[in-house]
Amino acid sequence: MAVREFALPDLGEGLTESELVAWKVAVGDTVQLNQIIAEVETAKALVELPAPYDGRVSRLFVEPGVTVAVGEPLVAFEVEAGETPEAEPPAAPEDGGGQRPAPEVDKREPTLVGYGARPESGARPARRARPGLAIGRGAPVAPAAPVALAERPRATPPVRKFAREHGIDLASVVGSGERGLITRGDIQSFVEHAAEETTAAASAGSREKRIPIRGVRKATAEAMVRSAFGAPQATVFLTVDATPTLELVARLRTQPEFADARPGLLAVVAKALLIGIRRTPEVNSRWDEAANEIVQADYVHLGIAAATPRGLMVPVIRDADAMALAAISGAIRQLAETARAGRTAPADLSGGTITITNVGVFGVDAGTPILTPGEAAILAVGAVRRQPWEHDGGIALRDVLTLALTFDHRIVDGEQASRFLADVGRILADPASALALL
Incomplete structure (x- = not known):
């Protein structure tokens, strides 16, 4: 068996992120190719995501309500070793020791119809690292160097959910964690500071409702x-x-x-x-x-x-x-x-x-x-x-x-x-x- 991650694909029209609305599967479920596994909401529409493999769901990386950037992992599958395409070994001449270079495995994820072209290189889409994030059931992945997507506020899914529940825009919060990672404590401090400045409005008799501007x-x-x-x-x-x-x-x-x-x-x-x-x-x-x-x-x-x-x-x-x-x-x-x-x-x-x-x-x-x-x-x-x-x-x-x-x-x-x-x-x-x- 092999573990394969499925990242949020490019849904087209210049959309760079989507909010996970609901999972249609759970860890341990067996899925078939093109079975609907999740619903995501873009700034334009609600989109159903089909499974890219036949296999078993081994991990869900994101909770419903969390906004995910294109290229960030959504789910991991356990698939049969031969389920994903591999590149043919390059026809390289033998070296002096009679050894051929080891074949390179094509790491590209299956391309779903309508989700954009496959990358020409074998590289996976760039994404932000998540400290301590485990792939499948393996060891934690070390944080990667910041990439282009890092301009989006960095926070783990539970922290994003905590901020959303309090109506907090992550762009307004300064992260105290490693490389600016926003922590739950940062959100709590922000909430407490805001409450001190707006004590009257935040009282039990408040007659205002704050609705996040999104989607x-x-x-x-x-x-x-x-x-x-x-x-x-x-x-x-x-x-x-x-x-x-x-x-x-x-x-x-x-x-x-x-x-x-x-x-x-x-x-x-x-x-x-x-x-x-x-x-x-x-x-x-x-x-x-x-x-x-x-x-x-x-x-x-x-x-x-x-x-x-x-x-x-x-x-x-x-x-x-x-x-x-x-x-x-x-x-x-x-x-x-x-x-x-x-x-x-x-x-x-x-x-x-x-x-x-x-x-x-x-x-x-x-x-x-x-x-x-x-x-x-x-x-x-x-x-x-x-x-x-x-x-x-x-x-x-x-x-x-x-x-x-x-x-x-x-x-x-x-x-x-x-x-x-x-x-x-x-x-x-x-x-x-x-x-x-x-």
Whole structure:
């Protein structure tokens, strides 16, 4: 038998760390290749990790709730000696003593699909050493020299958990251990010092709750700050009589070809947006600061903002401009369900070229949405209100909604934004007018 460690793999999209949410196995369990062994939460999604080997779990290095950097060990397995690939002995000439050099064993870990390319060298991913960390059931591993990841505060998993329970950011704590290792005592001292400074707020009658900023909330906050202060944003509004669109939706749902898709208002808005982009492609662009260029996409990767228990997420429908209405409707429903379940892959949360956010589902009439970083426009759809409206020369109760388009004023002029929004509104007020715009 041989012991093999499995480290947190590169999950892509520039993610450097993840929080272990739950183990699906325990020490002593026998697992098969690709069996789900753990769930980790990145800044973008909840990801299931499959087993890289057939074998028996001999050690779990990390407790649920602990944040782990890419390359740090998660679990160790006992596997049959021949289970992992070994390199062929090099064809080296014999030396004077007739001895060949000892063959080098390929120490690479199996590469899981979607977790990045295998390293070209046989070296394991660099990771921080953990004093006294045992591999499997062997002897403790001596602390290694600091590497690039050492800029992340150094602490053992139990200490990280202790800090999290007290709402302490490890970056604010000075470690007293070897090479700056943060100890439990350091956290306790920090807590006591903070309590002395905020005695009144920390009393038994405190009415405040502190929530650590991490995961999706942290990623969303950083993205919104980059967007708000990185691009000059303006918003235009348009109120539309959408009664004809809602009547169209009702008719489509009775037709066999739409039985599974069951299109709703949002799907029609998406289709109207895609048609509008053909006349005003500037809204489907991005600003390339490094190249000093505006990049205009000949495709539309449509982001659909979704409120989930983990926070705001924007899954992307790729090449939405090539889809029919039924396909768009099905894609919206599938992406929303996956996002709310926390199962959206990180790759599906990036690369969008324009976004729709449906604030109307919360009963809101309108708002000024903030751009998704890297995009030139975002369309907010307000709530449908049954209200008096001018119709056929008189006043009638109609289904009215408000559209709000926020745009990057470096890329899109006010005239272009207004024309685009007017085209979308025109289609919602008279779906047949789409024929004139195609």
